[in-house]
Amino acid sequence: MQHLILASSSPRRKELLTNLGITFDVSASTIEEIINPSHTPEEVVVSLASQKARDVAKQYPNSIVVGADTIVVKNTNILGKPKDEEEAFKMLSMLSGTTHHVLTGVALVKAGSVHSFYVDTEVTFWPLSKEDIKQYIQSxxxxxxxxxxxxxxxxxxxxKEIKGDYFSVVGLPVSTLIRELKKLGFKP
Known part of the structure; x- marks a missing residue:
């Protein structure tokens, strides 16, 4: 049976795979992520997942390596992880009372070949007060x-509402991942 490697230290991704009963090892990528500013958000998220998977696959040439990356997109702005409280406040204020997209890109590397995809989920927020946001940031x-x-x-x-794959918003679109792994001959 083909061995699976998760190229992520995300506790959420590990938990999602574990909950499916899949046996896997973790080997987090340590590369510096490179974002091409001319790419669309969809291209960015797939590229980031591929960079991570390719990096880890060098150590595991006989395994299937799973790389993943999640971004939030409001209009055409990519919202990554905030660097401080001020940036977190700005992002949450921007998302308040509106709909945004959460894209999770996944790259599967097997024997040097890369198979990648992304899942796009729409998330709508309730209007948030400044106090709601400040309290959340304090957490x-x-x-x-x-x-x-x-x-x-x-x-x-x-x-308020979600249209699409909840697990993709958490960080790993597990149902699509399983189907794509099966195409590569992996039997969960």
């Missing part, structure tokens, strides 16, 4: 999350 939850929120944590209170 420290926004700081390791794209767009400054985690749908699976305290940030769930902000979400």
């Amino acid at each position: 420290k939850e926004p700081f390791d999350k794209a767009g400054s929120y985690g749908i699976q944590g305290l940030g769930a209170a902000f979400v």
Whole structure:
């Protein structure tokens, strides 16, 4: 059976794969992510996932390596992880009362070949007061999350509606991933 390697140290991604009963190892990529400013958000998220997967695949040439990356997109602006409280406040204020997209790109590397895809999910926030945002920032939850929120944590209170794959917003579109892995001969 083909061995699976997750090229991510994300506790959320590890938990999602574990919950599916899949046996895998973790080997997080340490590359510096490069974003091409001329790329669309869809191209960016797939490129970032591919960079991570290719990096880790060098160490595991006989395994299937899974790389993933998640970004939040408001209009055409990519919202990554906030660098400080001020940036988190700006991002959450921008998302307040509006709809945005969460894109998760996934790259699967097997025997040097890369198979990649992305999943786009629409998320609508309730209007947020300044106090709501400040209180959430004090929880420290926004700081390791794209767009400054985690749908699976305290940030769930902000979400009015979701259209698409909830697990993709968490960080790994597991149902699509399973189908794509099967195409590569992996049997979960």
